[in-house]
Amino acid sequence: DAGITQSPRHKVTETGTPVTLRCHQTENHRYMYWYRQDPGHGLRLIHYSYGVKDTDKGEVSDGYSVSRSKTEDFLLTLESATSSQTSVYFCAISEGSGYEQYFGPGTRLTVT
Amino acid sequence: DQQVKQNSPSLSVQEGRISILNCDYTNSMFDYFLWYKKYPAEGPTFLISISSIKDKNEDGRFTVFLNKSAKHLSLHIVPSQPGDSAVYFCAASGVGGGSNYKLTFGKGTLLTVNP
Numbered sequence: 666d667a668g669i670t671q672s673p674r675h676k677v678t679e680t681g682t683p684v685t686l687r688c689h690q691t692e693n694h695r696y697m698y699w700y701r702q703d704p705g706h707g708l709r710l711i712h713y714s715y716g717v718k719d720t721d722k723g724e725v726s727d728g729y730s731v732s733r734s735k736t737e738d739f740l741l742t743l744e745s746a747t748s749s750q751t752s753v754y755f756c757a758i759s760e761g762s763g764y765e766q767y768f769g770p771g772t773r774l775t776v777t
Numbered sequence: 778d779q780q781v782k783q784n785s786p787s788l789s790v791q792e793g794r795i796s797i798l799n800c801d802y803t804n805s806m807f808d809y810f811l812w813y814k815k816y817p818a819e820g821p822t823f824l825i826s827i828s829s830i831k832d833k834n835e836d837g838r839f840t841v842f843l844n845k846s847a848k849h850l851s852l853h854i855v856p857s858q859p860g861d862s863a864v865y866f867c868a869a870s871g872v873g874g875g876s877n878y879k880l881t882f883g884k885g886t887l888l889t890v891n892p
Contacts, residue, residue, distance in 0.1 A: 669820075698879070698880075705884065706884060707783075707866060707882045707883055707884035707885050708821070708866065708868075708882040709882070710879055710880070710881075713879060723879065755820050755821070765811060765823040765826060766811075766823070766880055767823060768813075768820035768821045768822070769820050770819060770820050771818075771819070771820050
């Protein structure tokens with residue numbers, strides 16, 4: 666298994682509070698991604714990173730920001746959580762073009 | 778606009794028989810295709826992939842077929858086993874999928890293999 670961990674694994678938070686999810690890899694892969702999975706939608710890309718301090722938006726980036734100050738860590742921040750951000754969040758890593766993405770175990774976030 | 782479509786939300790097969798999961802795509806610029814398997818409460822696991830220069834790739838019980846003219850790919854599992862019961866996601870990548878090797882996923886098909 667690829668060395669990817671996510672923390673926390675479960676979180677319950679209130680509407681309006683900030684939340685940060687962490688993804689940590691030990692594979693030294695250049696690319697890192699954040700997805701959310703919701704019933705009826707499959708996996709949707711939120712943000713991705715193609716190197717330290719290099720990030721870009723995915724298809725559902727509104728309400729989310731990311732940071733990558735080290736190769737191994739990719740942080741996803743919800744500045745002010747809303748109930749629509751209740752979801753399961755997955756981090757993924759890849760070496761690059763034509764390579765598979767490997768996923769972490771996920772973080773289940775509930776916004777009440 | 779959904780670029781990768783898995784039109785069957787669920788599929789049920791008997792143990793030992795063949796499972797065929799289908800996927801259609803609309804963007805002709807996709808050039809790399811993948812299948813992932815996902816068990817409940819776990820992250821998706823890479824299963825098998827195929828490049829657009831091929832029309833078939835096989836790995837043990839799993840074979841992926843690609844028909845570029847029809848923009849269609851399928852995953853065959855033979856023989857199916859109860860442990861194969863999971864959600865299967867089709868994904869595509871390439872210039873049409875955006876830069877920086879992003880994957881575009883279908884919504885998934887829940888496969889149930891009955892003993």
